[in-house]
Amino acid sequence: MKVFQIGAAGGVGRRVARLLADAGDEATGMHRNPAQADAVRAAGATPVQGDLIADTVETLAGHLRGHDAVVFSAGAHGTGLDQTSAIDGKGLEKAADAAALAGVARFVLVSAFPEAWRERERSAGFEHYIRVKKLADAYLAATDLDWIILRPGDLLDTPGTGYVTAAAAAEYGSVPRDDVAAFIVAALREPALRRAIVELTSGPMPVGEAVTRLAGTARGRPGA
Numbered sequence: 001m002k003v004f005q006i007g008a009a010g011g012v013g014r015r016v017a018r019l020l021a022d023a024g025d026e027a028t029g030m031h032r033n034p035a036q037a038d039a040v041r042a043a044g045a046t047p048v049q050g051d052l053i054a055d056t057v058e059t060l061a062g063h064l065r066g067h068d069a070v071v072f073s074a075g076a077h078g079t080g081l082d083q084t085s086a087i088d089g090k091g092l093e094k095a096a097d098a099a100a101l102a103g104v105a106r107f108v109l110v111s112a113f114p115e116a117w118r119e120r121e122r123s124a125g126f127e128h129y130i131r132v133k134k135l136a137d138a139y140l141a142a143t144d145l146d147w148i149i150l151r152p153g154d155l156l157d158t159p160g161t162g163y164v165t166a167a168a169a170a171e172y173g174s175v176p177r178d179d180v181a182a183f184i185v186a187a188l189r190e191p192a193l194r195r196a197i198v199e200l201t202s203g204p205m206p207v208g209e210a211v212t213r214l215a216g217t218a219r220g221r222p223g224a
Contacts, residue, residue, distance in 0.1 A: 001025040001188065004067040004104070006052065006095055007074030008045050009036035011155065012110055015181030016071055017043035023185070030063060052091030060098035069106035069188050070099050081128050088129065092136040096143050105146045106194075108184055111137050113151050113199060115172050137197070146194040148187055152180045153201040165203025166210040168217075173201035186211040 003020055007013045008029025020027040021044025029045035031037060032052070040047040050063055052074060064070060072095050076083035092109065099107050112133045140147050153173045160178025165171075183200055186207050187193050192215040205213075 001069065002067045003027050003069045003071055003188065004064050005029045005045060006050075006070065006072045006091075007110075008040045008043070008047070009033075010073055010075070010077075011157070011177045012073045012152075012180050012184075013071070014039065014043040015177055016073070016184050017045035019181055019185045020044065028063070028067065052094060053086045055094075057094050057097045057101060060094060061101040064098055064102035064104050067102075067104050069108065070095065070104055071108045071110070071184060071188075073110040076129075078125065081125055084125070084129050084132050089132040089136055093139050096140050096145060096147075099145060100143060105144075106188065106191075107140065107143075107145045107147045108187065109136070109140055109147065109149050110180070110184075111149050111151045113153060113172050141195075141197075146191075148193060148195075149197045150180070150184065150187075151197065151199045153199075155180065161202065162207055163202065163204055164207055164210050165201045165205065166198050166214060168197055168199070170199040170201055175201045179207065182207045183211065187214075190215045192216075 005013050005027055008017055009031045017027045017029055027045035028048055029040035030048050030050040031040050034049060037047040048063055072092060074087055076087045114130060114134060137149050153175045156174050156176045158176050160176040164179055164183060190211050193211060
């Protein structure tokens, strides 16, 4: 399997690249900052410099051609409202359009729970981020791609447990980045899990079993 990662230098992206490399798959990791190339390479992916803001859809499609799937985990990470709109919003739209142009149907988007951080003091920047993520979800869901919109809970850097709760609607909680990455890689290997929104937190079920159960649900949906 050949996977193109957008956001490969991030916490989830590096973990996905390592799991793919350990399994003998090929990952190509797009990064914006040249200084991130070594981190992408160290994770096991082939680094490719690209820019979601500056690159055209056609340029991005050129990077994507020949791959079997796209994993989009890029984000502005609190660098400002404009950056959030450009990367988490328009950047996702450009990536989805590029995937369609390149003929890469499988597309996994790492999104966010709409109710994330409701217990904290909320800033205008965070509320903007949540709105942009929801609009990006809606854009991807309206495409003809074989998409998965993954909404993980509060991301942790603690070691993964290999056990999750994964459902179309789940109670908000936390989840290690290790387990998010494991779920993504398992989902990429299950073609029946497609055109599905999945909310993901720590839970009682092994990752592989959670993917299998969701795939079974997806098979039973009209038009799936």
